[in-house]
Amino acid sequence: MGSPQNRDLGSGRGFGTLIGIFSKGRDMKKTLAIMVVLAGTGAALAHTGVKNKTVLERMDGMKALAEQVKVLGDMAKGKTAYDADRAAAARTALIEEAAKVTAEFEAPETDPKSEALPVIWSDWDGFVSDARALENAVAALDTGSLDGVRAGLGAVGQSCSGCHEDYRLDK
Numbered sequence: 001m002g003s004p005q006n007r008d009l010g011s012g013r014g015f016g017t018l019i020g021i022f023s024k025g026r027d028m029k030k031t032l033a034i035m036v037v038l039a040g041t042g043a044a045l046a047h048t049g050v051k052n053k054t055v056l057e058r059m060d061g062m063k064a065l066a067e068q069v070k071v072l073g074d075m076a077k078g079k080t081a082y083d084a085d086r087a088a089a090a091r092t093a094l095i096e097e098a099a100k101v102t103a104e105f106e107a108p109e110t111d112p113k114s115e116a117l118p119v120i121w122s123d124w125d126g127f128v129s130d131a132r133a134l135e136n137a138v139a140a141l142d143t144g145s146l147d148g149v150r151a152g153l154g155a156v157g158q159s160c161s162g163c164h165e166d167y168r169l170d171k
């Protein structure tokens with residue numbers, strides 16, 4: 001009761017579709033991590049009206065991550081057919097985007113629409129370490145089979161929500 005993940009569960013919308021795949025024989029934490037990520041995808045529209053260019057760029061980077069996770073998530077749940085080339089391309093894009101995260105956030109820029117918490121810059125090492133966790137999770141993704149995608153996506157989702165829990169405004 002009252003954990004950050006439960007709150008996200010209550011406030012998100014339109015992200016319940018992956019639950020079937022991930023709750024069957026998998027630990028609930030992974031299921032929640034994926035749902036938290038997809039809840040974040042919905043928030044991508046929060047973009048409108050952002051004036052600060054640096055903030056806009058880092059939001060675009062996050063949005064790109066979410067789009068690639070969605071490509072793999074759709075395959076994982078059977079919404080789109082598994083396609084090894086598409087899956088590999090999504091992984092490559094995730095690796096490229098993940099590598100940009102620390103540079104995108106390094107300058108302590110803000111905007112009334114930003115969801116970035118000031119603790120990013122007072123605990124920069126912790127933020128960098130969460131960005132590295134994402135880099136490791138996407139590098140470890142095995143896109144050579146549908147099972148590989150399904151097995152690796154939970155860890156990716158956990159790395160997204162791990163950072164969001166500490167460094168992004170919890171709405």
Ligand code: HEC
Nearest residue numbers: 040041044059062065066114115116130131134160163168
């Ligand atoms: C190292 C920390 C970190 C990691 C890892 C991370 N994020 Fe984020 N994310 C943030 C922060 C901080 C914000 C808020 C940025 C802002 O509003 O200025 C954010 C915002 C977002 C947004 C909203 C963007 C917008 O347009 O407002 C989405 C979507 C998102 N993240 C998806 C993801 C996904 C998907 C992953 C994993 C594949 C991920 N994030 C991994 C820190 C992280």
